[in-house]
Amino acid sequence: MHDARDAEDTRLLEASQFGLLVESYYGVIIDRCRAKVRNDAGAIDVAHEVVARLLAELKRGRRYRVPFRVVVHQVVKWKAQEHFQSVKVSEELERWLWRASTESDESLEADAGFEALLEGLSELEQSVIRFHYGDDDLDFQEIARRLEKTPNAVHQIHYRALEKMRKDAA
């Protein structure tokens, strides 16, 4: 699902096109900051800090052993936390960035990617979420046909899955 994106990011990194690389993430950075901060002015402030930090790290030569999108999402998480706690989380963020630039540890990517969305869900719930929100992009009618369920049953499974995802995210 992320292969094309990761390949393009690698190309931009190798070409030292840091501005373009970070710019391509502005949309999701602002979206996530809005979801976390819940007001526009505060969200834009946090998004600005995220972007400035990402650019600063790249310009001083930091390179990562995880996909760049994973780094983006981590910096959003830490900077939003800093916004709410009114305390600097720079040491923790620095530790994570250092690990991401020196280690190939799968746990660093635990929060990112589509598979993370499916954690904690039953097999049936995973199927519904994967069919509906994944590359298949199927509607509930089609999912019902494939899973040999009624559309109403699929709606119920979908709702239960979202409820679990929400609880897990909270």
Place this chain on the structure above:
Amino acid sequence: MNEGTALLFDEFATRYRGGEGPDVLEYLERAGDDREALAALLDRYLQAVPTREPSEEEVVLMQARLESEPALLVLRRRRTLTREAVVSALMTALGLDPAKSDKVGGYYHDLEVGNLDPKGVDRSIWDVLADVFKANAQGLAGVRPEPPAAPAVAYMREPTGLQAKLESAAAPSAAPEPAESDEIDRLFTAGA
């Protein structure tokens, strides 16, 4: 989480993967008391799926913050347009008296640097600017650079580049005060 929130999430996700940039804050508002639940779900979803392309307005907004410049100025530079070209487009599109182009230029300058309240600007001006810039100029016009933090040393006398820009922006308008308001004044200030 109520079922309405699940439907809102599904609607957001459908639009997002369709390449749109649905407004997160608008959805949270629609969720009412359940906004915490929706925010948690949206945040998780946005981490998991491929990112959308940023809008031109978002790019300009963030560049303006990074460069400490007014957003409308950044937008014009991204379009590699001179201020004169924008003024000329306004004059032509609105059929204004060519003798008043300096006055329009003065107002446009004030608008661009944030010295003119965008709320007072007539819809027709925004329509022309949207056409010239191919972006939501109205939405960006109110975005001014963050003021710099107070200087750490009290004896620092030279203003920083940004302070100079802000002071310049706060200076009285370059547009001459007419004895009577005319069409140009109305177009740039009537809504204020």
